[in-house]
Amino acid sequence: MSNDTPEELRLDNQLCFPLYAASRLITRLYKDRLEPLGITYPQYVVMMILWEDAPCAVKDVGRRAILNTNTLTPLLKRLEEQGYIRRQRDGSDERVVKIHLTDAGLALRDRCACVPWELLQSCDVPMDKVDELKALLDELLPVLKNSLDD
Amino acid sequence: MSNDTPEELRLDNQLCFPLYAASRLITRLYKDRLEPLGITYPQYVVMMILWEDAPCAVKDVGRRAILNTNTLTPLLKRLEEQGYIRRQRDGSDERVVKIHLTDAGLALRDRCACVPWELLQSCDVPMDKVDELKALLDELLPVLKNSLDD
DNA sequence: GCAAATAATATCGTGCACGATATAAGCTTG
DNA sequence: CAAGCTTATATCGTGCACGATATTATTTGC
Secondary structure, three states, rough: OOOOOOHHHHHHHHOOHHHHHHHHHHHHHHHHHHHHOOOHHHHHHHHHHHHHHHOHHHHHHHHHHOHHHHHHHHHHHHHHHOOOOEEEEOOOOOOOOOEEEHHHHHHHHHOOOHHHHEEEEOOOOOOOOHHHHHHHHHHHHHHHHHHOOO | OOOOOOOOHHHOOOHHHHHHHHHHHHHHHHHHHHHHHOOHHHHHHHHHHHHHOOOOHHHHHHHHHHHHHHHHHHHHHHHHHHHEEEEEEEEEEEEEEEEEOHHHHHHHHHOOOOHHHHHHHOOOOOOOHHHHHHHHHHHHHHHHHHHOOO
């Protein structure tokens, strides 16, 4: 019996599926290393942004992480409960909530320093492939952002 | 004031972040085209598997989609409510739930046929880059699966 | 045959992700 | 300076994702 599914609807021919699957698998890999620190992968992304830019408005965190406040507000509240950040209204513009790093939040950076390296070690994927993949994704990302603005 | 964040913790140096971001952006792109059909992107992935393999045990859908029953069971129930599939215990092994396509489920395939092509058109990303990216991801995926089994 | 191990689904709890809507502060323009 | 527009954040509802655990059916070893 032949299968009439057209080629373009076969799972193995999709670009999006391996992207979607790889993203989830990597999040699982991170979990083992981030769970002892009490944070999730999306929280880790937000912390990376804050380690570079804090103090930083919620809006600016969202712009870099490509996340809206409906995702960020509860996530930031959880980070605040953990004691890693402080949320504080900006005096000069009361609409803005600025995110500040606490001492624990800054200290967390040192405890995370080995995570990216350890992760690369754990799955032996060749370094040149990683670089190639990253270059392609960095090219794709702005294109995707643009087509969502239309 | 200098920023002491080590290079490997900078967001722009991560491989995983653009993967995570691109995956989410693409899901948003799909949303516009799948919403009129009443399904989400993960449901679309499951339907692609069923168009190839139905009738098919939940376990086998999960193996291909890389999803466990805690995600699949509710997702499949929603597809059943929409009338696209039928869930039915296997007579020869009562543990197994086989997923069957309904007529509407099969008809949905034709209505989805243009989706992958339309999506590629909507964001003008060059075809050779897409192929390159897909090849790299198909190489990465098995490696990731392996390192999660350890 | 029957207890223990294994296998296939299901359920539960927590945390994203996101469209839609609400709220409140600031800005603008007549 | 007031009505209306814009901006920043928050809230709500739905649907993944997934670790942990429960449930029921089959298989395995004695």
